[in-house]
Amino acid sequence: MQLVWLVVLWLLGVVVSQMCPIEIEQCNYATSRQDTNDAVTETLVNVVSTIVGTPIEEGSERELYETVSTGLGINATSEGFVRFQEAVNEIAVASLQECSRPESERVSLDNVTDLAMTFHQLLNNSNITEAREVYGKLVCLLSLSQQPEVGSRKKRQDDESKNQKELDDFFDNLEGEILATIFGLQYTIINLDGMLHITRPTLAFVVDDTGSMGEEIASVQRLIRSFVRTERTNPVSYILTTFNDPEVGVPMKYRSDDLTELMALEAAVDALDADGGGDCPELGMNGTLNALSLSNPDSNIIILTDAEPKDINLTSVVIETAKILRNSIHLFLSNPSCGNTDPYVELANATNGIVVNSITDFEAFADFADAALTFQFEVTTGGSKRQVDDKCLRFVVSVFTVEVRILFMARNHTLNITIPDGNMTSLHINDSIGVYYDEQPQVGHYLVCSDSGEFEYALSAPTLLDLFVEYLDNESSSTQPPSAGTTTTVLITTSRLEEISLNSLLSLILIDTESGEETSSIPLVLCSGFLTGEIMIPNSLFQYQLRGTDMRGNMFEHMSNRLVTSTSPDERITTPLNCPSPQPSPTPSSTPTPSSSPTGHGAATGLTPVVTMCYFVATVALLILIM
Structure with a gap:
């Protein structure tokens, strides 16, 4: 009987060892x-x-x-x-x-x-x-x-x-x-000439210059002139392009730190003229694609029009292009004179942009455009513009939050904003738009309340958290996911692991890029300094979202900007798991260098404690059995 129990114990140790999260x-x-x-x-x-x-x-x-x-x-x-x-x-x-x-x-x-x-x-x-x-x-x-x-x-x-x-x-x-x-x-x-340039955020103006846009173009001209004459700490770029019917303008890009280019931008702005158009629909989607062709990643595009797009068939192409560039498209709509502008609204909703029914409100327009130059609207499910029904907006800032920016859409409202330490600030909105910005937000709970009832808002509190994902099976690893339907182990590296609470649930969420819906959620555990879990690769384009709690007890959600899709076996590049690693060695140089190597929180340390214990139990049981 004792022999039977020893065999059972040995088998149990072996079975448990196979259940360990990392082999x-x-x-x-x-x-x-x-x-x-x-x-x-x-x-x-x-x-x-x-x-x-x-x-x-x-x-x-x-x-x-x-x-x-x-x-x-x-x-x-x-x-x-x-x-x-x-x-x-x-x-x-x-x-x-x-x-x-x-x-x-x-x-x-x-x-x-x-x-x-x-x-x-x-x-x-x-x-x-x-x-x-x-x-x-x-x-x-x-x-x-x-x-x-x-x-x-x-x-x-x-x-x-x-x-x-x-x-x-x-x-x-x-x-x-x-x-x-x-x-x-x-x-x-x-650039192709080999010259290095700082990549700067771009703000693109896609202007409907048909005959009905005279007053609106005057507002755009005034705005851009104001921007051109404003000294900025960090360089930015402006894109200006127009659309009409049957033609669209040629997009041009101008750098704020180049006087010659700024003068050229002013000349192009002065040359804007409302004319032509014929029938109501205009080629707005073509104009937006032209702007995207010059736009840098993580930037903003503003469409200014008063009519529906004629080239509705390009809507999905514009959305896909904007998502790849992580660009937000915003619509400033001025008293639509005809047609259905819903396709433009679809662009804004799909790219986390906003829709404002005004162009001639100069101060509001200027506030928004200035905010867009230094800020990217964070991609969230459900769109960016939401309505508050109980007069108050509540949200939480975690240690990973970089800044807080809220775009309010209301008329004759005073908003009282209470920050985590209890201090309060007020923002009065006269006509249509107000912007609240905190570039060094406090960690904790924020409360925004209105004294005049409901209001609409677009909140962005972007998080800063690096996620590097690798896919492992029993034989190899790859930075490319396997084919759809495959279950694989993910190994996630992040430099901010010490700021994530591992005593609370930490989940990796798979978000369908097209629909914005969650397709699956898996718990993550810590193994050898990496976060790991098992996922099944979906058959659609998706993104990762990390959801958990920081070390101060504040919940956070971080959406990775990377778009992920399955990879066929013949296209996938893999690395054998049992592989040699290159050893750190000095670059040939006459300059002496220290011999120490950096070690981080994410450093691998060999077998996980769970794996070690599993094999220890199995080995001890086997030795007892043999004796």
Whole structure:
């Protein structure tokens, strides 16, 4: 009988071990991922040390970001830190994928010239994602080509081949602007001429310039002139385009920090003239697509019209394009003279824009347009404009909230806004629009009440939280999800894990991008410094939302901007779970560097305690059985 119980105990240990949230191979992969992240960041530290001429000290992930940013003369911000973490993860995965290939299939020193050329071509075309993949391959190649016993840069250049020297030179000669782009330290793009420019938010005006829009165009002219003559701390871009029938104007883009371009914008604004149009419907969807063709990500587009669109068939194309760019489309509608303007309203609702039935209210129009220049309306389910029936609006700000901006739509209202510390401020709205903005919101509960009954509002409290998702099965990992209907383990990396409460329910929500509805919700657990759970891949385009509680007890929801779709097996790039990881090794440089490696909250630490205990029980039981 004792023998039977021992066998049962052994079987129980084995069964429980198989139920653990991460298998041994997946834990090994998590460890390899962290090692590769260290290799990527150490290479960055060495390159920046070469640029500034002094060693850069490593530390926590946040300290490393701040140190590198300072070394490159860039202001460190919370947004920049999130972009930095996303970039490191993308590069690390690309490096690990390359290093895990069989030696006969992976890149070698013979490929350095082609890889370097491809890297710069991708940058010149502003293809940052693919440029990071190539950079990751070069980091892998650098790690594999290092000889630990070899000393100085000069000795290695003398001893190694020409290709090795090209690899060394690639990293030694990287400019600070390129590093800032690749690692997301600041928003940058690179034009085809190879010149680096700061990516700035864009505000696009899509103007109906048909004959019935005379008074409205005068308001637009006044507004843009006011903008042009306003000195701004951060550079922005304006887009101006028109639509009529049967033609649409050519969109033009103007930078606020270029005097010549500002003068050209003023001239284009002065040339706006209300004329033509013929029948009522106009080509507004074509005009909006023209604006989107020049718009930067996370920007805003304002349509100004008084008539229905003639090209309604392009509505879905406009919505899809705007979602890809994470652009919000807003409608300023002036006394519709004819037709059905619902398709424009559909654009606003689908892209989290707003609809205002006024153009000639200059002050309200100016307040909104100015807000749109420095702010992106957060994508939420159910649209952005809501109505308050009980005179009060209540919402919660978490530690992840970057800022609070509320656009109120009401007439002759006074709104009293109470912040978490109990202080109150008032906002009076005379005609149609009022904007409340808090760029350093307090964590806690906000209360907004009206003294005049119902009001409409568009609330945005964008959250800052990096989510890097990988998909694991028993044999491999990938940053691309498997085919629809497949159940897979997700491994989620975030640099802000320490600020998330793991004592409360933490869920990963899958949101259908087209309908905005939740398709599934799964609980997440912590394993080896990563958040993990099992999901089934839907057969439609979707986004991830993280829902939980911060360490101060405030609930939060964070929607990832990335659009996700299933991947066919023949298109999917995978990394074996039992794979070697590139070890951090110094970039060839004459500048000495510290030997310490950064360690973060998300660092993998081998087997999870649950897995260890499971196998311990099984092993002890088996030993007792044998004895």
